[in-house]
């Protein structure tokens with residue numbers, strides 16, 4: 001039973017040997033791909049947007065996004081195709097996030113770094129304070145013992 005899994009698309013149990021989904025969904029996906037690529041091969045459709053492709057071919061948007069993401073539909077050939085940014089959903093053509101989300105994450109990480117640095121500095125100061133109060137205490141104590 002080791003190569004048996006649930007199909008990520010329809011949930012049916014299938015043997016995982018050949019492909020990441022069941023035979024039925026695989027066939028459907030390939031039919032979709034045929035439909036879309038046939039549509040895109042027509043010269044006048046080269047500049048079509050995903051929505052237009054979806055409306056004219058009846059292939060689900062998700063599926064078209066997937067083909068673009070996987071590089072099966074090349075954005076170099078079809079400049080208006082793309083897929084949504086995983087964070088904000090705006091249409092992109094490479095990577096997993098759009099430029100502004102990438103920037104946001106980067107500056108977010110920098111902020112976390114700065115906060116950490118600040119916390120560390122605070123800790124450091126507290127430790128110094130504690131150390132100096134201990135030495136004051138010892139100094140007082142010494143004076144007391146000398147008496």
Ligand SMILES: [Zn+2]
Pocket residue numbers: 007008009010011012021022023024025026
């Ligand atoms: Zn399936």
Ligand SMILES: [Zn+2]
Pocket residue numbers: 085086087088089090097098099100101102
């Ligand atoms: Zn984004």
